[in-house]
Amino acid sequence: MAVVATFAYEDAFLAAAEKLKSSGFDDMELLSPIPLEEAQEILGLGKSPVRRFSLAGAIIGAASGFAMCVATALVFILPTGGRAIIAIPPYFVITYEMTILFGVLFTLIGFHVVSGLPAWNDKPYLEEANIDRFVVVVDSGSGEQLAQAESIIRQAGAEEIRHVEVE
Amino acid sequence: MNTLVDRFRALRRPGYFEEFDYHWTMTIDLDRCTGCEACVVACQAENNLPIVGEERYAINREIKWIRIERYWEGDYPDVRMRFIPMLCQQCDDAPCETVCPVFATYHNQDGLNTQIYNRCIGTRSCAIYCPYEVRYFNWFTYTWDEPLEQQLNPDVSVREKGVMEKCTFCIQRIRIAKDNAKDDDQRRVRDGEVVPACVQTCPTEAMVFGDSNDPESAVSKMMQNERGYKVLEDLNTTPSIVYLTKAHS
Amino acid sequence: MFDHGQPSYAEVNKDVLSTMLETGRGYWILLGSTMSVAGICFFMPWIYQLFVGIGAAGMNRNSVWGTYISNFIFWIGLSHSGTLLSAVLHITNSQWRKSIYRSAEAMTLFSLMTAALFVMVHVGRVWFVHWTFPIPNQMGLWPNFRSPLMFDVMAITTYLTASSIFIYMGSVPDFAAVRDASTGLRRRLYTIFSFGWRGTAKEWHTLGWAYTFFAVFVIPLAVSVHSIVSWDFALSIVPGLHHTIFAPYFVCGAIYSGTAGIVTVMYCLRKFLNFERYIGQEHLNNLGKLLITLSLIWSYINMLELFSTWYGGTSFELEATRFRLTGFYAPLYWEMILFCAFVPLLMLSRKIRLSWNKMLVISILINIGMLTERFIIVATSLPRKFLPDAFGFYFPNWIEISITIGSFGIFATLFLIFIKWVPAVSIYEVKETLNPLRRNG
Numbered sequence: 001m002a003v004v005a006t007f008a009y010e011d012a013f014l015a016a017a018e019k020l021k022s023s024g025f026d027d028m029e030l031l032s033p034i035p036l037e038e039a040q041e042i043l044g045l046g047k048s049p050v051r052r053f054s055l056a057g058a059i060i061g062a063a064s065g066f067a068m069c070v071a072t073a074l075v076f077i078l079p080t081g082g083r084a085i086i087a088i089p090p091y092f093v094i095t096y097e098m099t100i101l102f103g104v105l106f107t108l109i110g111f112h113v114v115s116g117l118p119a120w121n122d123k124p125y126l127e128e129a130n131i132d133r134f135v136v137v138v139d140s141g142s143g144e145q146l147a148q149a150e151s152i153i154r155q156a157g158a159e160e161i162r163h164v165e166v167e
Numbered sequence: 168m169n170t171l172v173d174r175f176r177a178l179r180r181p182g183y184f185e186e187f188d189y190h191w192t193m194t195i196d197l198d199r200c201t202g203c204e205a206c207v208v209a210c211q212a213e214n215n216l217p218i219v220g221e222e223r224y225a226i227n228r229e230i231k232w233i234r235i236e237r238y239w240e241g242d243y244p245d246v247r248m249r250f251i252p253m254l255c256q257q258c259d260d261a262p263c264e265t266v267c268p269v270f271a272t273y274h275n276q277d278g279l280n281t282q283i284y285n286r287c288i289g290t291r292s293c294a295i296y297c298p299y300e301v302r303y304f305n306w307f308t309y310t311w312d313e314p315l316e317q318q319l320n321p322d323v324s325v326r327e328k329g330v331m332e333k334c335t336f337c338i339q340r341i342r343i344a345k346d347n348a349k350d351d352d353q354r355r356v357r358d359g360e361v362v363p364a365c366v367q368t369c370p371t372e373a374m375v376f377g378d379s380n381d382p383e384s385a386v387s388k389m390m391q392n393e394r395g396y397k398v399l400e401d402l403n404t405t406p407s408i409v410y411l412t413k414a415h416s
Numbered sequence: 417m418f419d420h421g422q423p424s425y426a427e428v429n430k431d432v433l434s435t436m437l438e439t440g441r442g443y444w445i446l447l448g449s450t451m452s453v454a455g456i457c458f459f460m461p462w463i464y465q466l467f468v469g470i471g472a473a474g475m476n477r478n479s480v481w482g483t484y485i486s487n488f489i490f491w492i493g494l495s496h497s498g499t500l501l502s503a504v505l506h507i508t509n510s511q512w513r514k515s516i517y518r519s520a521e522a523m524t525l526f527s528l529m530t531a532a533l534f535v536m537v538h539v540g541r542v543w544f545v546h547w548t549f550p551i552p553n554q555m556g557l558w559p560n561f562r563s564p565l566m567f568d569v570m571a572i573t574t575y576l577t578a579s580s581i582f583i584y585m586g587s588v589p590d591f592a593a594v595r596d597a598s599t600g601l602r603r604r605l606y607t608i609f610s611f612g613w614r615g616t617a618k619e620w621h622t623l624g625w626a627y628t629f630f631a632v633f634v635i636p637l638a639v640s641v642h643s644i645v646s647w648d649f650a651l652s653i654v655p656g657l658h659h660t661i662f663a664p665y666f667v668c669g670a671i672y673s674g675t676a677g678i679v680t681v682m683y684c685l686r687k688f689l690n691f692e693r694y695i696g697q698e699h700l701n702n703l704g705k706l707l708i709t710l711s712l713i714w715s716y717i718n719m720l721e722l723f724s725t726w727y728g729g730t731s732f733e734l735e736a737t738r739f740r741l742t743g744f745y746a747p748l749y750w751e752m753i754l755f756c757a758f759v760p761l762l763m764l765s766r767k768i769r770l771s772w773n774k775m776l777v778i779s780i781l782i783n784i785g786m787l788t789e790r791f792i793i794v795a796t797s798l799p800r801k802f803l804p805d806a807f808g809f810y811f812p813n814w815i816e817i818s819i820t821i822g823s824f825g826i827f828a829t830l831f832l833i834f835i836k837w838v839p840a841v842s843i844y845e846v847k848e849t850l851n852p853l854r855r856n857g
Contacts, residue, residue: 008853009853009854009855010852010853010854011854011855012855014616029614029616029617029618030616030617031614031615031616031617032615032617032620033425033844033847034617034620034844034847034848035620035621035623035624035844035848036617036620038615039617039620040620040621042617043617043618045617045618045621047625048621048622048624048625048626049188050622050625050626050629051625051629054629054633055794068453068550068561069561072550072558072559073558073561074178075556075557075558076270076556076557077178077183078270078274079182079183079184079264079273079274079276080261080264080265080267080270080271080272080273080560080562080563081261081262081263081264081265081274081562082181082182082258082259082260082261082274082405083181083182083265083562084178084179084180084181084182084183085179086175086178086179086185087562090561090562090563090564090566091561091562093567093570093571093640093644094561094566094570095568096640097567097570097571097574097640098570098574099638100574100578100633100634100636100637100640101570101573101574101578102633103629103633104574104577104578104581104582104630104633105577105581107626107629107630107633108581108585108626110622110626111585111622111626111736112611114622115618115622115623116613116618117588117611117612117613117619118608118612118613119611119613120607120608120611120612123614125614127596129614129615130589130592130593130596130615131425131426131429131431131593131596132424132425132426132429132853134853139215139816152710157855203787223471226476227476227478227808227809228476228477229477230509236803236805236806238804238805239806253803253805253806255555262652262653265562265564265651266564266565266651267560267561267563267565268559268560268563268565268566268569268654269544269546269547269548269557269559269560270557270558270559270560286547286557287540287541288539288540288541288542288544288545288547288548289470289539289540289541290538290539290540290565291480292481292563292565292648292652294477294478294480294653295480295481295654295798296651296652296653296654298653298654298801298802298803299802299803299806300477300478300801300802300803300806303477304470304477304480304540305469305540306469306470307468307470308469308474322749324702328469328471328540328541329469329470329539329540329541330540330541331540343826348826349558391589398803399802399803402653402802
């Protein structure tokens with residue numbers, strides 16, 4: 001059983017979310033059509049772990065970029081233009097590009113890992129949440145906890161409250 | 168070059184080679200050159216140069232690994248023509264080698280700037296980077312009408328369209344000479360044993376070819392001549408061809 | 417920002433999605449024509465050239481590079497606009513970019529694809545072009561990473577990948593909006609495309625961070641890509657090309673031509689997709705100010721080039737410059753100066769900056785000038801290298817001109833396909849610029 005509440009106004013939505021958080025509903029979900037910094041703060045989402053993926057990607061990219069240049073140059077030693085076989089200026093450019101390439105790819109992986117997407121499951125969702133409504137979803141807890149959640153939401157001025165079956 | 172340190176030093180050394188096995192060099196005496204273009208014909212015969220045709224020649228699509236450049240001086244009736252044979256200078260610091268993305272051109276242990284036809288993908292950047300404009304591109308797959316294909320040199324490959332080519336100092340002759348020398352008791356190639364087709368054909372013996380690593384070779388002695396200079400020397404391409412200016416001004 | 421009053425959130429969804437979900441006959445006619453232009457003007461001559469050889473084009477012994485390379489550089493240049501708007505202005509938190517950045521990013525992606533096609537047209541043996549990629553093979557042969565052209569390969573591959581990821585990830589919430597508004601096969605497809613996006617705070621949080629990191633990565637990438645492209649020229653020792661200013665010159669020129677391209681595309685979006693409400697005076701004004709700044713920088717760099725050539729006084733450089741300014745292509749050179757340095761000065765006037773029709777004309781003239789500039793760099797430097805006997809001349813022939821025209825057809829086709837598959841205006845970012853839905857003010 002899940003409580004799915006629709007709000008037409010942002011401030012009512014955020015007020016309800018704040019009250020719910022302080023009443024202990026830690027794993028509620030706050031759906032909105034635009035990113036809301038306040039909603040993220042209420043849920044205590046600080047710095048995202050995605051940044052670690054980006055950093056890891058950049059470092060791996062730099063290392064593998066330079067390693068690729070050096071290793072491929074050593075397979076057949078083909079001097080060109082009176083330059084050294086391991087030449088720093090050209091290899092720096094290649095390393096730079098690989099740093100960015102791997103940084104971007106790892107950030108992409110990080111996004112999927114951290115956000116849990118793709119998730120084609122049947123979690124509660126309302127189409128209005130992507131148009132112009134703000135939706136609170138409380139889907140865990142005992143019957144009386146859900147009732148308490150419902151009353152908080154009603155007090156905050158929800159437009160509509162639904163009860164949805166959850167697997 | 169046994170230790171790891173030695174190997175690393177070699178990999179960081181500009182040009183990689185401490186010294187070349189043979190440093191093939193040529194001198195061209197402009198005083199002796201008559202501009203007869205026999206070298207051009209000889210090169211065409213030896214290296215299977217394609218017959219481009221009159222039409223395409225006129226629009227600057229010719230393929231002449233060695234060409235005679237002509238410069239006119241003065242006004243009629245005191246006109247003078249100066250010419251200079253221009254071929255691949257086999258630069259030790261070749262700008263063309265650095266830019267090929269697939270290593271189709273590189274510097275070998277004999278100081279030659281080699282061109283690998285079957286690796287070339289035809290980006291043509293080497294021709295852009297060459298200051299002497301001695302690189303030629305196969306704009307089409309040229310064919311030889313019968314019976315001209317019978318005079319093709321079997322030691323030299325025939326190039327298809329999309330491939331860059333240039334003077335190789337007749338590397339096929341050098342390779343055969345080195346093989347023969349190796350068979351003949353592992354000796355070195357003697358001075359004068361191998362000459363490219365152009366040097367062989369020059370009627371005035373204006374061109375001298377040999378190993379400049381060998382201080383006794385004819386070419387080393389010619390290089391000492393005070394008339395000697397290198398074309399576009401201040402571009403720091405370190406060419407392997409020394410020209411000797413005309414003796415009088 | 418909104419010239420005709422703010423739309424509501426629901427109206428934003430409706431306006432943007434209707435351009436995707438409803439298709440009139442005009443669209444199909446336009447798509448058909450751009451595809452015909454692409455097919456007839458680009459692909460057919462290219463296939464002819466593949467069979468016959470590069471000799472089918474107009475290049476010769478000293479001008480071995482021609483319009484294929486100059487068009488390649490033009491299209492890469494055009495691609496820098498999206499990155500600037502998307503990434504740089506995202507980092508600086510600018511509001512006016514929000515309704516136009518999606519289309520600008522799409523322009524980036526499609527210009528890059530067109531540019532990559534030009535590489536394939538240019539190369540002599542394109543069936544071996546995969547040798548420029550470090551793919552393990554039986555021969556044990558690898559590309560030459562010391563080569564400026566390899567910098568190009570790596571840079572453009574990275575830029576293509578990063579741009580595609582950037583535009584895709586930024587569109588995920590909008591794909592969810594499309595999913596919600598459609599039925600049947602389209603709904604299924606967009607369920608997949610949107611990864612099951614629901615809009616939870618956690619998803620927004622992660623997307624926001626990932627997107628910012630993409631932007632942070634893409635900005636130095638864009639600067640490096642066009643610098644690297646310029647180094648294809650500048651790392652040679654050809655007199656007209658061997659200038660250290662080339663990297664800043666090309667990057668500035670790229671952003672300049674790209675921003676002019678955005679003005680042109682925005683005009684078309686307003687006209688054909690009825691986006692007048694979302695793309696208004698403020699956007700035009702800001703784009704105009706950007707163009708004026710870039711035009712002044714571009715003019716300055718051109719003057720710098722002339723000055724350093726004159727000051728250095730080497731005979732080779734002076735001859736190359738003389739040929740450029742007074743030789744056969746002098747009319748083209750001065751046309752370029754007129755369109756890129758003088759005509760944009762009109763934008764100093766606010767009245768002109770706020771007029772869509774005048775800005776359309778100016779932006780098209782700027783891009784004509786920039787296309788000419790790339791051509792001038794190639795066609796006037798290569799025939800004047802070092803040895804006077806080897807000087808030559810280059811004039812493009814009908815195949816090259818046709819392929820140039822065809823490339824615009826390819827770009828237009830890709831863009832037309834884009835507006836039916838991805839919302840051309842970012843729905844959620846536009847909503848962020850609207851007044852927040854608050855009960856109490």
